[in-house]
Amino acid sequence: MEVHGRDIETECYRVTHLVDGQEVAALVPERLAADTRIVGRPSHQDAYVWMAGHKQKIETAITQLARGQRPKPPFDTITLIPSSV
Numbered sequence: 001m002e003v004h005g006r007d008i009e010t011e012c013y014r015v016t017h018l019v020d021g022q023e024v025a026a027l028v029p030e031r032l033a034a035d036t037r038i039v040g041r042p043s044h045q046d047a048y049v050w051m052a053g054h055k056q057k058i059e060t061a062i063t064q065l066a067r068g069q070r071p072k073p074p075f076d077t078i079t080l081i082p083s084s085v
Contacts, residue, residue: 001059003051006030006044013047014081017059019066025081026062032074 004014012027033042033050042050051058061071061078070076 001051001055001062003048006047011041012079013051015051015058015062017062019063022066024062024066025083026065027079027081028058029077032077 001015001017004016006013007027010027010029011031012029014025015028016023016025018024028051030041030047032054033047057075058078061075062080064071065078065080071078
């Protein structure tokens with residue numbers, strides 16, 4: 001999985017992950033990492049640390065979405081970027 005930065009409009013981080021030989025782009029909501037902070041949105045550092053610590057679960061969710069399956073909460077809030085499906 002590779003993180004490509006934050007999408008201000010959607011308040012998500014853009015990531016790509018290789019699924020079945022195809023690069024799939026997805027949006028990972030920054031609110032998933034919000035549990036690392038008491039108040040407000042997570043800092044970029046907090047979000048990157050959280051994504052690194054949850055890399056396997058995020059990759060599994062992206063793979064499931066790309067294959068038409070539904071990931072387990074809270075990873076079911078990850079969405080594929082339409083041009084990648």
